Amino acid sequence: MQQSLNSFADLLRSAERSAVHLEMRDAYAVDNETSGLTAWRAGRRLDPADRRSWWRPWLDLVQEVTGKGVVMRRARIVSEPASEYIRFEHSGTFTNIAAGEEVRWLPRRRASDIALPGNDFWLFDDRVVQFNVFDGDGRWVHTDQVEDAAVAKLCSAAFAAVWERAVAHDEYTV
Template sequence: MRTLELKGFNELIGGCTTQALHLEMRDAYVPSDPSFRAFTGEGPAYDRTQRESDWHALIAPAVARGVSVRRARIVSEPVTPYIRFEYAVTESMNLSAGEQVRWLPRRNASDLALPGNDFWLFDDRLIRFHHFAGDGEHIEDELTDDPAAIKLCAQAFEAVWDRAIDHREYRIS
């Protein structure tokens, strides 16, 4: 797979014209995140206002110019503390910015062909893969325009999306 020079996420979403698709498949991410630590009571209070404002400033203009921003999450049930946190902030962070979010219980994904890493797919032309350590800490991202990887990721995302449950209907266990 050919790796390209990594572009910033703001540049990638800013250059998007039709859709940005995000598939999340882990049950834990970035345990050092101060917002997550505050949510679990393991850290001091955290004001999410700036983080959410920055995300809205990035996503809302893309949605306003007609870009469909969809996020699908494959989750184990019962959910982990991190997924409980993501679920709790989805309305204020993602939906209010204009994203569409769906959840797929992992038991319903067993027969799907999925890539090995979480990703963002931009306009079916660029993929930004995310690489994480076993504990969920972010290691690095990788950008590619490899046609086979794009096809796999696009098909995987749509298969997950078709089975997944809209955020407003999904209940965590």
């Protein structure tokens, strides 16, 4: 399924209690991050005092959704030492947190005994799962949306296990 940012925003806005996201790749090659990664490689870092320079419209959406009481959590399973992309991602994660998202990091070696789905996913209100499928180079390929109770249960259990072991963003160093 091809998905626009607007249709994903509508899906996120439809959450009533929770939206959790599990990321399991060490690198992504998504178009909307290319310029930010290039700037980061050149030494540019986001300024905590300059909220207007942060990733829009995503952070506005996070603030909107968390502002209505939806708990948003993101867990990232990462290899160590961290890839260049993960170091880039880590350096800007304070913006997600400032917008209301909770973020934790789990070293991949600590995830070996957790049953994980084959793709990154979002889980909304423990009932709707959106799998984000990427190719081997980290480019987004398509989205699979599932409303199957067994799949939602698997993803919920996987996320809970990762979240329990993961390290809070402020305590995790790359």
